[in-house]
Amino acid sequence: MRAPIVAVYSLKGGVGKTTLAVNLAWAAAALSGRRTLLWDLDGQAAATWLLGHDAGGEQAEAAIRKELDPAKLVVPTAVAGLELLPADASLRDLDVIFRDLDKKKRLARMAETLSDRRDLIVIDCPPGLTDTTEQVLRAADLVIVPVIPSPLAQRALAAVAEHVKGRKAFDAPLLPVFSMVDRRRSLHRDAIAAQPDWPVIPMASAFEAMSDRRAPLGTFAGRRTPGVQAVAQVWNRVEQALVKWWPE
Ligand SMILES: Nc1ncnc2c1ncn2[C@@H]1O[C@H](COP(=O)(O)OP(=O)(O)OP(=O)(O)O)[C@@H](O)[C@H]1O
Numbered sequence: 378m379r380a381p382i383v384a385v386y387s388l389k390g391g392v393g394k395t396t397l398a399v400n401l402a403w404a405a406a407a408l409s410g411r412r413t414l415l416w417d418l419d420g421q422a423a424a425t426w427l428l429g430h431d432a433g434g435e436q437a438e439a440a441i442r443k444e445l446d447p448a449k450l451v452v453p454t455a456v457a458g459l460e461l462l463p464a465d466a467s468l469r470d471l472d473v474i475f476r477d478l479d480k481k482k483r484l485a486r487m488a489e490t491l492s493d494r495r496d497l498i499v500i501d502c503p504p505g506l507t508d509t510t511e512q513v514l515r516a517a518d519l520v521i522v523p524v525i526p527s528p529l530a531q532r533a534l535a536a537v538a539e540h541v542k543g544r545k546a547f548d549a550p551l552l553p554v555f556s557m558v559d560r561r562r563s564l565h566r567d568a569i570a571a572q573p574d575w576p577v578i579p580m581a582s583a584f585e586a587m588s589d590r591r592a593p594l595g596t597f598a599g600r601r602t603p604g605v606q607a608v609a610q611v612w613n614r615v616e617q618a619l620v621k622w623w624p625e
């Protein structure tokens with residue numbers, strides 16, 4: 378059976394997708410012992426950077442084009458049980474690549490070949506609603522959408538929900554997660570009160586420190602810090618959503 382795919386996705390840029398993807402992948406491996414692959418699908422290669430890998434070469438595109446086995450590009454990380462399929466600059470035109478290929482299930486098929494001896498694949502997606510998104514939404518079993526509590530971000534979420542609604546190929550549930558929350562702001566408090574079921578990731582400088590440390594938050598911050606606790610709570614929700622994949 379292939380491993381479940383959790384996509385961290387949003388139409389909007391800069392909402393905390395990469396930060397959350399890296400931290401959830403850490404939580405899966407470090408807190409639950411799941412053999413996890415973080416698949417960086419964004420040509421900015423931010424997740425690749427945060428996991429301490431230096432993106433060199435231009436090979437990621439060749440894997441999408443099936444000129445290269447993606448499994449050969451996978452590298453270990455400093456976190457036990459967490460591996461990385463790095464991005465590099467060749468993914469800058471990923472939308473064009475997918476459009477040219479015209480293979481709707483290419484990403485899903487690649488995920489199958491990457492599933493061997495792994496329990497979970499976490500995909501860090503580029504922003505936008507593009508051919509890449511279509512591929513990801515088709516392949517995903519759960520789509521996590523970070524939402525900064527603002528009217529614009531909530532509209533972006535509504536646009537995605539509208540896009541997937543009623544389309545059989547996109548049957549993965551959406552899990553919105555409030556991102557960069559500042560509870561001193563009434564706008565944020567009101568948004569959270571309106572959606573009490575959505576998990577919350579607070580705004581915290583510890584998350585920004587990840588790009589200096591080049592490591593997931595949980596590797597350098599204590600388990601009881603608010604940031605790590607919030608990550609663990611989101612991970613908990615993800616695990617609940619994926620129970621059917623991991624029967625005890
Ligand atoms: N909870 C948080 N608290 C404080 N800063 C955060 C938090 N989450 C992310 N950031 C910071 O916000 C910036 C954007 O985060 P990130 O790169 O994760 O967003 P993204 O949605 O992946 O962006 P892009 O659309 O460019 O891929 C980064 O500088 C990151 O360190």
Ligand SMILES: [Mg+2]
Pocket residue numbers: 394395396419423501502503
């Ligand atoms: Mg990103």
